[in-house]
Amino acid sequence: MANDKTPTILIADDDHQALSILKQIMMGQGLNVITASDGNSTREMVSEQKPDLVILDNYMPGVSGSEICREIKDDPKTRLIPVVMLTGYTETPDKLEAIEAGADDFINKPYKAVELITRIKSLLKVKFLNDELDSAEEVIFSLAKAIEAKDEYTKDHTARVSQLALAMGHQLKLSAEEQDALYKGGILHDVGKIGIPDGILNKPGRLTDEEFAAIRTHPAVGEGICKPLKSMRIASKIVRHHHEKLDGSGYPDKISGDQIPVVARIMAIVDVYDALTSVRSYRTALPQDKAFGILEEESNKGWWDKELLATFKSIVTV
Structure with a gap:
């Protein structure tokens, strides 16, 4: 990544084996990884830790991945966090639900690691460009405050x-x-x-x-x-x-x-x-x-x- 900050990814999946495999793949790319196994804990971690990207299984206990995605995208504080939806089902309704919730990408299990990594890196680049944009805006807002002072x-x-x-x-x-x-x-x-x-x-x-x-x-x-x-x-x-x-x-x-x-x-x-x-x-x-x-x-x-x-x-x- 061109950015000096090591990206943090939140992976949420109730399948512990799938979660462990995905965690190892992401850590192998030099990424920080935090995990959750149900909808409620995922919601809390998004709110508290503001990860750079979220990978969500669509079917989790408590709150569905699509609902968590919708909450992330509806909140001005988190709406720019990229969300990737994972599911073992391939039916079109699942994809439509994820898209309507605002997901940035949708990947079916089983996935190819190379394809997943490529998509994740692409979304992280967009995230860091948005972060840099926020920093530029903050400089301009600071100028406005300096004038007012x-x-x-x-x-x-x-x-x-x-x-x-x-x-x-x-x-x-x-x-x-x-x-x-x-x-x-x-x-x-x-x-x-x-x-x-x-x-x-x-x-x-x-x-x-x-x-x-x-x-x-x-x-x-x-x-x-x-x-x-x-x-x-x-x-x-x-x-x-x-x-x-x-x-x-x-x-x-x-x-x-x-x-x-x-x-x-x-x-x-x-x-x-x-x-x-x-x-x-x-x-x-x-x-x-x-x-x-x-x-x-x-x-x-x-x-x-x-x-x-x-x-x-x-x-x-x-």
Whole structure:
């Protein structure tokens, strides 16, 4: 493996002889191996040890392999762990059940060791690529936190915005990918401010034209930071377009209407709302009713999506 970490594989099978043979094969490839012999202990080991790959027998006491697989794939903390289903049965319904549960591969017993090893190594490569992707995302999230830490008045702004945007995505029944992008975009929408001098970011008074021009660069800079990661495909659009307005008077691209992705239109409203209802160096926090009064006035000017604003108001109004 190209990765320095020795992969850990969980093998779950109630056939102790088959389990022992498979364990020896995997250990012969230099892999760490942990084992379980029933569904309940398998569930516990996945939760506690987060293995790099799971090999499941489909028929085990307690909880079936397919059900364990489904649980692994439904949990955001474990869904990227590859799962290989093993069974001594060859009927199509078993394969369909495994596929529906989200299994990454399906192998019948008796299997050829060489074929099994090849498939396992291939899945582990994908797993480690995903791990590296997570590490890259963590670096970008750290940048966003570093920017926020520069200004005591924006503390926790990204956390609030990400949660509010996610609530909007859930209410609107957006896709799981779009909801994930709203959460990530909420955290990262201002990451492009990393290159803007602190004196401009924290200036208590009105910005000069030159200073505001510097501020206007942050959406494009932020997109440049996020876009190389495919997992940020939609989030990077939020980062770039969260200061656009429906009438085309926003920045950086002055796009209008449906040209602005719906996730960016959501973020624009949520971002302004949180800014209005939070303390700033130049004013106190506005009460909720006044904040929505301003947003509705701006919506009438053609800045914000009226339907999205109404939905947002219904979610947060107390």
